Amino acid sequence: MKTRTPLLLTTILLMSSVPGYAREPREDQGFPPPPVPDPVAFVVPAGLYYVTDTYVADVVATSDATTVYSTTTVHQSTGTYARVIDTVDTGASSAFDGMAFNGRGALTNGQALAGTYYENFVLTAGGYVPVSIVFFQDDSETKRGQSVPSSTVAPKASSSSPPAVTVTQRRDEVPPSPSTRGQVPAEPARPTMRAGISLAPDGPTLASAEVLRGRLVQFWPRVFANDVAVPIRSWRLLSAEPDRLSAISGSAQPFVAQWIRMPSPGVSWSLRFEIFSEVAPTERLEAVISVTVRSPALVD
Amino acid sequence: MNDDGGTAALTTIVMLPLLLVVLVGVLEMGALRAVAYRAGAAADLATIVAVGDQDQFELAQSGRLRLAADAADVARDYFARNLLATAPALGASVSAIAASAEIASFPIAPSLDPRTGARYDRPTVRLIASIPVRTPGFAALLMPATTTVTIRSVSSPR
Numbered sequence: 001m002k003t004r005t006p007l008l009l010t011t012i013l014l015m016s017s018v019p020g021y022a023r024e025p026r027e028d029q030g031f032p033p034p035p036v037p038d039p040v041a042f043v044v045p046a047g048l049y050y051v052t053d054t055y056v057a058d059v060v061a062t063s064d065a066t067t068v069y070s071t072t073t074v075h076q077s078t079g080t081y082a083r084v085i086d087t088v089d090t091g092a093s094s095a096f097d098g099m100a101f102n103g104r105g106a107l108t109n110g111q112a113l114a115g116t117y118y119e120n121f122v123l124t125a126g127g128y129v130p131v132s133i134v135f136f137q138d139d140s141e142t143k144r145g146q147s148v149p150s151s152t153v154a155p156k157a158s159s160s161s162p163p164a165v166t167v168t169q170r171r172d173e174v175p176p177s178p179s180t181r182g183q184v185p186a187e188p189a190r191p192t193m194r195a196g197i198s199l200a201p202d203g204p205t206l207a208s209a210e211v212l213r214g215r216l217v218q219f220w221p222r223v224f225a226n227d228v229a230v231p232i233r234s235w236r237l238l239s240a241e242p243d244r245l246s247a248i249s250g251s252a253q254p255f256v257a258q259w260i261r262m263p264s265p266g267v268s269w270s271l272r273f274e275i276f277s278e279v280a281p282t283e284r285l286e287a288v289i290s291v292t293v294r295s296p297a298l299v300d
Numbered sequence: 301m302n303d304d305g306g307t308a309a310l311t312t313i314v315m316l317p318l319l320l321v322v323l324v325g326v327l328e329m330g331a332l333r334a335v336a337y338r339a340g341a342a343a344d345l346a347t348i349v350a351v352g353d354q355d356q357f358e359l360a361q362s363g364r365l366r367l368a369a370d371a372a373d374v375a376r377d378y379f380a381r382n383l384l385a386t387a388p389a390l391g392a393s394v395s396a397i398a399a400s401a402e403i404a405s406f407p408i409a410p411s412l413d414p415r416t417g418a419r420y421d422r423p424t425v426r427l428i429a430s431i432p433v434r435t436p437g438f439a440a441l442l443m444p445a446t447t448t449v450t451i452r453s454v455s456s457p458r
Contacts, residue, residue, distance in 0.1 A: 200360035209363035210359070210365040216348050296348045296455055298344055299424065299455060299456055
């Protein structure tokens with residue numbers, strides 16, 4: 001009887017057991033999926049549209065007494081977006097004068113050309129980021145003894161064939177294609193990228209900085225496309241000599257450093273960063289800032 | 301022997317007041333020096349703290365250290381706080397002494413101190429204060445009961 005009792009209990013336990021759904025360790029070893037940005041958080045600028053025609057060059061065509069100022073484009077989509085931000089008449093000023101990467105020309109009498117300003121955007125994980133402004137000139141003038149501007153603004157979609165007489169290309173070496181601007185959006189072929197380091201999220205980039213010994217200092221790697229700040233994909237510290245630092249790589253977070261030791265008199269240290277941006281993820285940029293550590297001291 | 305003993309006693313009686321005067325003077329002078337040293341240290345610490353108060357916005361804009369706008373007020377406040385430990389020996393309240401101190405900040409370098417004529421190559425805080433110190437020993441010797449000590453402190457980031 002004594003030997004049968006344990007066997008009986010074991011049998012009852014086995015029969016009453018329930019299959020357990022054990023965790024498979026390998027299933028938990030992977031990284032969680034990246035967070036999907038909330039589409040509600042995106043702010044879509046008003047009037048934004050997808051670019052299908054890209055800016056090529058400004059064209060000045062002269063036929064007899066008439067000079068036509070137009071813009072050539074190429075039917076090409078580079079995955080960017082644009083919107084109209086201002087339409088100006090001949091001689092009228094705009095808040096965007098001087099901001100377009102291709103400038104705004106003038107008639108022979110000095111009056112600024114009529115045309116339209118477009119702002120170009122790229123879509124990043126953080127939303128639509130402005131990268132540049134381009135000006136589409138659309139004007140003409142006719143000589144009647146003297147240079148008299150016609151003051152005609154023709155932002156309509158009519159594809160008027162350009163005068164086939166003298167064509168002077170002001171910018172880029174791309175052969176001019178038929179000038180059909182109409183409502184086409186514009187985009188620069190490739191923005192000029194620049195990297196730098198600032199001491200504030202929206203501060204100017206600095207070549208050098210003085211810091212106090214023992215203070216935590218934030219260094220913000222930044223990238224500019226045509227002098228417009230763009231989001232950073234990643235940064236990595238290449239060389240530095242701080243006594244304490246937050247991390248040697250990151251993305252949206254700043255690099256935080258602290259110096260405890262004082263350098264020799266006249267000695268500055270350099271922080272060198274490798275930066276990749278969202279606009280040009282494959283383009284490697286470098287930024288350097290020279291750091292001079294100082295400490296409050298009595299003056300004799 | 302009796303004549304010598306009388307001479308010694310007479311000499312002691314005559315010289316004792318003089319010895320006491322010298323002793324009191326030396327002790328009071330030492331105490332005064334100690335108070336002046338502690339007041340000087342209070343001023344040094346105050347200016348150093350004020351120099352550490354930098355304008356963060358200006359630093360972000362230019363990358364250069366520049367004193368905060370309230371650097372002189374910070375120095376005055378800390379000067380008063382640091383003098384509290386010496387208050388019993390002072391002839392005026394610490395707040396009055398700190399309020400009357402000549403404290404100037406030179407946020408931008410180089411700069412020239414119109415008070416002293418000194419040239420500063422870095423942002424600087426300068427403090428000059430006249431501190432009345434109680435000197436009862438001098439008063440017992442029919443001298444002023446309060447002696448004024450002038451201290452000067454200058455600090456900058458180096």
